[in-house]
Amino acid sequence: MDVVWDNRFLLWQGLKYTFRLFGVVVVLGTVMGTIFGLGLLYGNRVIRGVLRAYVDIVRGMPLIVTIFLIFYGLSAYEVNFSPFQSIVLALSIFSAAHMAEIVRGSVGSISAGQTDAAKSLGLTFWPRVWSVILPQAGPIMMGPWTNLAVDIFKSTSLAILVSQADFLFSVQKRAIAEREYLAFYLAAIVVYFVCCFAISQAGAWATRRMRVGVAA
């Protein structure tokens, strides 16, 4: 394991890339997914149709295929995205589709009576969603959202497919250079586990904080 430690600076570069990719995709995926989820619930027939098709198609494809589609599709249409931008786009499309379903499911589980009560006080749509619906849907969403975040973190390793220098890429590169495969991959497992575990714990903490007062 000393050899892994000797390479820690280079591995750290890869890990920084992974963190950056993860951060951007989680934010984009969560925001877009929330909008799409609300669209699936409250949009007109056209919006719902389009979103339904998008969510079902993306969720029916392996993520690898999505990445290749975006990467090679973009270049075929001569759109000049950097590889980082393409992998961000592909992962965000994947994340938003899953987030849309999470939002649709959790908001949809809020009883219609809550919307009735908010309407009858004279609240319009967005104040209703913001003050009454989302605070109740939030704790319900946190479990699935945390799972999605962990999935996204693990999926960042697919950046290797488009030659991006993420953590896994740097692990492989150093393993080949040092000819010490087992040590490096064991280290990779530990690092991925620690990061995913941290995400799960953060999610659990956030869920506890959000549950204050809401009926279990």
Next chain:
Amino acid sequence: MTATETRHASTHPMVQIKQVQKYFGTLHVLRGVDLDVQSGEVVCVIGPSGSGKTTLLRCINFLETYQDGRILVDGALVGYRERKGKLAPAPEREIARIRAETAMVFQQFNLFPHMTALRNVTFGPIKVRKVGKAEAEQRGRELLDRVGLADKEKSYPNQLSGGQQQRVAIARALAMEPKVMLFDEVTSALDPELVGEVLGVMRDLATSGGVTMIVVTHEMHFAREVADRVVFMDGGVVVEEGRPTDVLLNPRTDRLRAFLSRFTASGLGPSI
């Protein structure tokens, strides 16, 4: 409104329901309902399930749409604008404005579970009426005291009994200072021993005067004691209406007679 009505605009009925038709898909639920409720009047609406009474109530604050006819609250057309004699959907802002004047209390209470009792009561005035927090809280405390729950202001709904939750819901509705209060079978989901405390609050409200109340209920003794008028609905229309003693003790139609007999003969409710 006709010319006569506009001249006497201040004396029009608080709620006017004219020939209202409503369909759920192909199901014809409201088949030409006519009803006027004067300001300050307490009207109890009774009828068998499926008669359309809850649907009618929910049309008044446009929680349900209606396809034909007119519903007016204090002279304002609910849910639509009149365009060349036809109904055109009104913008959300207008609908929300009318809803702020018609507070509803629900069978399932529908308190906001993520807010304390006091916050439930002050939420509407602060968000919709733009009342300041201090003023809203003071009024909220007065209302909670009025319904007998002054000591529960910091409790969350899941810490309250059904009867207490419903009383908070009444306080929440009152906080909006509405022109009309709509009660949708508010005691039907309560354990029997909790019904009395809620009816007590409603009785106080009714006798204190000034509050226009439309109460859909199965509680016949409440209707008899408290209502100014009782309205019997069946099959999507108003079949009989009049003073409580007339309607409940001297039914004129067979349908009403049949409906009332279920209450006394089967012993399901206290005798009227």
